[in-house]
Structures are given as C-alpha cells and as structure tokens.
Amino acid sequence: MAVLEFHFDFGSPNAYMAHKVLPNIEQRNDVTFDYIPVLLGGVFKATNNVSPATNTRVVANKPEYQQLEMQRFLRKHQIEFNFNPDFPINTLQIMRGAVAAKFDGAETFKTYVDAVFDAMWCTPKKMDDPAVIEWTLETMDLDVERLSATPEVKQQLIRNTEDSVARGTFGSPSFFVGEELFFGKDRLVDVEEQIIYQKLVVAS
Amino acid sequence: MAVLEFHFDFGSPNAYMAHKVLPNIEQRNDVTFDYIPVLLGGVFKATNNVSPATNTRVVANKPEYQQLEMQRFLRKHQIEFNFNPDFPINTLQIMRGAVAAKFDGAETFKTYVDAVFDAMWCTPKKMDDPAVIEWTLETMDLDVERLSATPEVKQQLIRNTEDSVARGTFGSPSFFVGEELFFGKDRLVDVEEQIIYQKLVVAS
DSSP: OOOEEEEEOTTOHHHHHHHHHHHHHHHHHTOOOEEEEOOHHHHHHHHTOOOHHHHHTTSTTHHHHHHHHHHHHHHHHTOOOOOOTTOSOOOHHHHHHHHHHHHHOHHHHHHHHHHHHHHHHTSOOOTTSHHHHHHHHHHTTOOTGGGSOOHHHHHHHHHHHHHHHHTTOOSSSEEEETTEEEESGGGHHHHHHHHHHHHHHHHO | OOOEEEEEOTTOHHHHHHHHHHHHHHHHHTOOOEEEEOOHHHHHHHHTOOOHHHHHTTSTTHHHHHHHHHHHHHHHHTOOOOOOTTOSOOOHHHHHHHHHHHHHOHHHHHHHHHHHHHHHHTSOOOTTSHHHHHHHHHHTTOOTGGGSOOHHHHHHHHHHHHHHHHTTOOSSSEEEETTEEEESGGGHHHHHHHHHHHHHHHHO
16 A cells, blocks of 8 residues: 555644544544644644634635534544633644654554543633643653653654655645645545555455 | 525636536536536625735745645546636626626526636636627627627626625635535535535435
8 A cells, every 4th residue: 555644734724624533434444543743833834824713714705614624624524622711822833743742653653643632622621731731641651761862763753844844835734645635624525435446446 | 495595706717616516516416506606806806815826926836735735636526728818807797797698597697607607717808808708709690799898787796796795705716505614625525525515405
C-alpha cells in the first residue's frame, strides 16, 4: 500500500474531528495512517495563510454557515466536541511532545495523541499551560520526562513542517494517499475513495 | 417535497459545474430544482465577501490545490470545462436575461440557462459583450427582444439577491433543501442526502 499520512496540529478543531473519523476508515479498509506532527503556525507562516476563523470573520453569513457545517459533521459522525475556551492555544509544547512520543514508539504515540486531542477539544483544557500538560500526561501514565523537547525533537518538528509545505500543504488537516494531497475533514470521503482505488491498482 | 433551490450566477465556474451535476441528482431522486438567478457581485457586496480566486491568490500552495480539486471534480463527473479567458465577466446583462427568461416560462428558462452556462464555461465566449450575447441567444432560437431587461426584470434580480443573502447565503453556488442551506459544489453529496432524508420524513 502507498503512503498514507495525516498531517496534524492539535490546535486545529478540524484535525481533531478528522482524528475521530480516521479509525473507521482504517478499519473499513484495513489500512493505517501515519500521523505526522506539523506546526500549523509554521505552515501558515510559510504559505502566508491564516486560520479559517480569521479568514471568514469579516464575511456576513459565513461564520454561521461554517458553524452549521461543523454541527452537521459532528452529528453525522457522532463526535463529542467542546470548543476550547482558551482558543487559540499555542501548541508548540504539545506538538514537540508528539514528536518525542513518536520517537518513543507506536504505543506511546497513540496514547499521547488520543489524550492530547481529547484534552484540547473534548474535555477541554488549557493545553499551553505546562502544569496542565504535565497533569494530562500523568493521568494517562505517560512519562513526562521522556516526552520533553530535546534538540533532536525540536529539529524533527521543524523538518516535518517544512517537508509538509514542500509537498503542497497549506493548512490542517491534510492527508496524503500516495502522491495525492487532500485538504480538510470534508475530503475524507475522497481520501477513502482514493485508498480503495490505490488498493485496486496494487492488486491488479 | 420541501423547497429545493439552486442560487446561481453564470459568472461562477463552480455554479456551472454544479449545474452539470444537478440533473443526475434530479433524476435519481425524482425531484426538480428551482433555479434562482442572483447577482454574485451583489451577494459579495452585501456580505463583504470576495471570490475564492481573490481570497487564495496570496496563499502559497492553495491555488495549486484548488486547481487539483477542480480537476478531480471535473473528471469524476465527466464535465467539459474551459476556463473563460475573459474572466472575470460582468454578468449583469446575462443574469437579467435569466430573470426575463424565467418570466417567459419554464421551457425558455431551461434553454437559456443551458445555453448561457455553456457559452460561459464550455465554448467559452465573452459574455459581457452585447453582440456576443445576442448571437448566442439567436443560435438557440431565443427571442432577444423578449429577454431584454425591463424595470420589472431589474427589480426581480435585486429582490432575488437580497432575499438570498437574507436567508444566509454569501457565495455561489448555494442550495436550499427546505430550510437547510448548503454552500459549494462539494456539498452536493450532502444536498442529495438531505433530499433523501426529507422524502423519508414526508413519507412517514
């Protein structure tokens, strides 16, 4: 099977929602997404982009419509979601933590990603406060010491972000199926179609 | 069946693409969309919005990605499309013509809409040139005199546009299924789901 990647930043509510839908796609198609931590602030800076919230604030009717679309998505996929009252949250520390958790191994990484996404968009908590982060990780039996930001971790997050932009991304969430880029949680239907197509190609 | 509306301006390539897909949805579900001519420039002015092209020009990678998404949509639905070299085209005259054609009756309106959408995004022609418009209509055996912009026609286009914005739209194409607003050609899957749902509600 070709490359299957999910480029995410915990700070993006749409990335959280995609994260909640991906297990269904993985199960239905017997595939696994490689989660790539990227720093959305870095992506925005490199591409001269801004968050959807910033972009649509000035347009009448559009924020209300986007709220409506979000509610439809949450209802359809039965996702529990609570907008983080401390939004926007500086995700530098928790994204570095994601890189460190990935270095530590698949099991640590999965536990970490689930816990931090939920702490951002389900509980939700002030996840740029070091004490809150530490408490969240300890609750999940994660070793805070092992997840600290070494120079190697910091460098890897920068590299992930630069590589992502170099491959065509400009926001979160982004997905790759082989060479094909898909942007946004609303493209998950197309992501799944492409996976099915790729499998057919490989099988033939 | 509840209200089923397609709010369109010929100037929007995405409206053209939606127009090419709607007949399939109509046939599959035995429904008919009411085409509502609105002036996109008026919608943008009322909502402080700008065209997607203007909005994303400054963001690196995004124009290339949107081009990719468009090509995927065209391929999936097998739509013939040629970007109009005279874009952006002032659509005031052809949108007034649409209102006049609708006043004239369903058959005239259908012929007019098909002809003008194709002249905008398939042939394509400079459809803000009165001589080009006249020639296009005559080719389709449409009576140019009967489609001229009376004060009543002008007023109706303004009213359509204002009503559309008052009901929550901010761009093109927009769809209503009952009270539910959907924006963008990429929401046509959801539009169809909502039609099926509404039919179930009516039947039960």
